[in-house]
Amino acid sequence: MTSQPNALEIEDLVMHFGPVRAVDGVSLTIAAGRVTALVGESGSGKSTVGRCVVRLVEPTAGVVRIAGTDVTHLSRRQLRPHRDAVSIVFQDPAASLDPRMLVGEIVAEPLRLAGRRVPRREREARVAPQLERVGLRAEVARRYPHELSGGQRQRVSIARALVSEPMLLIADEPTSALDVSVQASVLNLLADLQRDIGFACLFITHDLSAVEYLADDIAVMYLGQLVEKGSRERIFARPAHPYTQALLAAAPVADPVRQRQRQPVLLGDDLPSALDPPSGCRFRTRCPLAFDRCATEVPRQVPIGDGMAACHLVQPDGTGPDVRTADPSEVLS
Amino acid sequence: MTTAAASTAAIVLEMRDLSVSFPTETGTVSAVDGVSLDLAAGEIVGMVGESGCGKSVTGMSIAGLLPGSARVSGSVRLNGTELVGARESALRRVRGREIAYIFQEPMTSLNPVLTVGRQIGEVLQIHERMSRRAARVRAIDLLTLVGIPSAAHRVDAYPHQLSGGMRQRVMIAMAVACGPKVLVADEPTTALDVTVQAGILQVLRDLRDRLGTSILIITHDLGVIADIADRVVVMYAGRVVERAPITDLFAHPYHRYTAGLLSASPKPGRHASTTRLAEIPGLVPVLSTQPDACTFADRCPAADARCRDSAPPLEVARGGPDHLAACWHPCATQTQEANR
Ligand SMILES: Nc1ncnc2c1ncn2[C@@H]1O[C@H](COP(=O)(O)OP(=O)(O)OP(=O)(O)O)[C@@H](O)[C@H]1O
Ligand SMILES: Nc1ncnc2c1ncn2[C@@H]1O[C@H](COP(=O)(O)OP(=O)(O)O)[C@@H](O)[C@H]1O
Ligand code: SF4
Ligand code: SF4
Ligand SMILES: [Mg+2]
Ligand SMILES: [Mg+2]
DSSP states (O other), X not given: OTXXXXXXXXXXXXXXXXXXXXXXXXEEEEOTTOEEEEEOOTTSSHHHHHHHHTTSSOOSEEEEEETTEEOTXXXXXXXXXXXXXXXXXXXXXXXXXXXXXXXXXXXXXXXXXXXXXXXXXXXXXXXXXXXXXXXXXXXXXXXXXXXXXXXXXXHHHHHHHHTTOOSEEEEESTTTTSOHHHHHHHHHHHHHHHHHHOOEEEEEOSOXXXXXXXXXXEEEEETTEEEEEEEHHHHHHOOOSHHHHHHHHHSOOSOHHXXXXXXXXXXXXXXXXXXXXXXXXXXXXXXXXXXXXXXHSOOOEEEETXXXXXXXXXXXXXXXXXXXXXXXXGSOO | OOHHHHHHSOEEEEEEEEEEEEEETTEEEEEEEEEEEEEETTOEEEEEOOTTSSHHHHHHHHHTOOOTTOEEEEEEEETTEEOTTXXXXXXXXXXXXXXXXXXXXXXXXXXXXXXXXXXXXXXXXXXXXOXXXXXXXXXXXXXXXXXXXXXXXXXXXXXXXXXXXXXXHHHHHHHTTTOOSEEEEESTTTTSOHHHHHHHHHHHHHHHHXXXXXXXXXXXOHHHHHHHOSEEEEEETTEEEEEEEHHHHHHOOOSHHHHHHHHHSOOXXXXXXXXXXXXXXXXXXXXXXXXXXXXXXXXXXTOXXXXXXXXXXXXXXXXXXXXXXXXXXXXXXXXXXXXX
């Protein structure tokens, strides 16, 4: 097992769209067969990281390695042999499936794009088990996307993503557009497939209950940068970064008794612009614990186990204040 | 206000046996079937169900926002005044002034070429006959009320200059400008981040506490319901299938659909390696006529011949007089404890 290369290695990834600093120095490793969740508010740059990994955009700087191969600047043609190694599933299954193609053609498309000519008979033979694997009947291959429900369409996009047996799956908000009941079936499906096939997964989402259910590791993103990384157990039990703590405090739990005992941490809605991020710690304009140094000095990443937290208040042993219980006036005194 | 207090407070809105259907090219769509619902003064009622269950149609019929094609029967009374079948001119007075509606997507409901101050001001000028000056001052107060920092400055901003959360706050400020008795909030936080959502829910709670507004909050997020609602109404395929005070519903769901919804969402501390999420197979049906049967029967693990032959009435379930469910074979309490 140890000889398996990491499914994904990202080093100092930077993606600027003109003046918009969407991703600004992100490093992240996903070992083979692990699920890492990438969480953070809207606009923090999660999808952009995913799009750099599948090379829908070419990064401004940094390195992306998939299964040990540097794919950062490969041309379309050079990328072809590596296309099989990584796939992506998007949030909105309706928009990501070509309405003029039959489901069977959609699922087989990655094979065609990878430069393989697949005769129709073989295509049908390969597509049927893919559909079955995601819980759809083989006849669905002859239907159009608009004839399917939202949950079925998301299953089709998962089948398409997995047809090339990738080592890495990027799942960008795969359940966000779905109802709870359908969400449950898609989460179960992803868990089953991941266990059976063993692909690694970058699970991009803002749904923390789905993260706790599916992820092995968690990376927390704020305004283009990672502020904390760690195992799922550690992040949920002992989040170190004030932003992670606030995020966990904000997500309501579906239990009225527990929910009403929790302390709200209100951050305000004023997310700074990725055009002009704050100096020092980027979270300082909303951080309940911010102090002078936060405006002048970029916090360094304090290692915590295999992960880290980037905050001036996190001690070398990984401990620090918790915004969910701390009184801001007492933190520094 | 506590649940007990709410149930003794005056009833502001009384809905009886409301049915709504739409004629469409492919036949009639029955969206709401015989829904009854009360809102007491200062009460927050949560409405849950999957998409297509008729939540928005129910909410829109309260606010008089249904399209002209809708066929409506039954009764909706606001402080005794009948709204179903009322004249458009009468409805216009009620809408906005007495009953306000907030939509899911704030950007599409704000006018992009007017400052937020002008938009709130217009509501006040029309409904309250305020002068433009007075309306502007009041708009600043309202923006402060909904938690917008430096409101005196933000009042001159255009919608695109504000974040999604701020826009939703502006929508709420507009909605409550005339001090409505009833506020229908249709998925008010679905498009927002959890951090922003927490602030919006706080604003809604404040409105209730300070102004005594009754709120119907429509959502598919059980966490939001658990956070804010005093009572919950569960809708399925156009019908109310269960109704209960908040803690009772989560502790002892009786209807099989409610139980299914509750166990489908991931629980704190659970991981895929040890637990499977409970799925509800199948889809919400789109009905052209309402059958004399339980409409959940096709998806229900406990369905039998009786469920397919007759519609279960919404009746008091074990537990308390405020807890009603429409199910022939309601869940036993123990199974629910095991599910938690
Ligand atoms: N092609 C582009 N051109 C210009 N700006 C872009 C482009 N793509 C993304 N951005 C900007 O980069 C930032 C990060 O966007 P991204 O879509 O990665 O966020 P996200 O974390 O996925 O958000 P969400 O949760 O809303 O999906 C945002 O400010 C966005 O507006
Ligand atoms: N204007 C309309 N014309 C035809 N059908 C409609 C219209 N509005 C809603 N419906 C149908 O009524 C049902 C209930 O819709 P809705 O109240 O929007 O559901 P929810 O808000 O619970 O998701 C759905 O089947 C929907 O397609
Ligand atoms: S470095 Fe300062 S502003 Fe940033 S998270 Fe830590 S305390 Fe808050
Ligand atoms: S009435 Fe029957 S079919 Fe309907 S929810 Fe109850 S047990 Fe299930
Ligand atoms: Mg995104
Ligand atoms: Mg709706």
